[in-house]
Amino acid sequence: xxxxxxxxxxxxxxxxxxxxxxxxxxxxxxxxxxxxxxxxxxxxxxxxxxxxxxxxxxxxxxxxxxxx
Numbered sequence: 001x002x003x004x005x006x007x008x009x010x011x012x013x014x015x016x017x018x019x020x021x022x023x024x025x026x027x028x029x030x031x032x033x034x035x036x037x038x039x040x041x042x043x044x045x046x047x048x049x050x051x052x053x054x055x056x057x058x059x060x061x062x063x064x065x066x067x068x
Contacts, residue, residue: 003028003030003036003038003052004028004030006025006028006038006058006060007025007026007027007028008024008025008026009024009025009060010022010023010024010060010061010062011023011024011025011040011058011059011060011061012057012058012059012061013040013050013055013057013058013059014055014056014057014058015050015054015055015056016054016055016056017054021040021042021043021048022042022043022061023040023041023042023043023048024040024041025038025039025040026039026040026041026047027039035051035052035053036051036052037049037050037051037052038050038051038052038055
């Protein structure tokens, strides 16, 4: 999966723990390979950091109101 393609996109995401999130991917941090971090600003404006290995499902969704 090409993680950088999700930057600045509105996504729906499900983690391995069963939590779901919607929001804008602010940054994909590949500076500490092999670990890749995804920084998400969720629909409530909260910034959340995820290790991509914890993401079970991610898909881009259409959103007319991007909250960046």
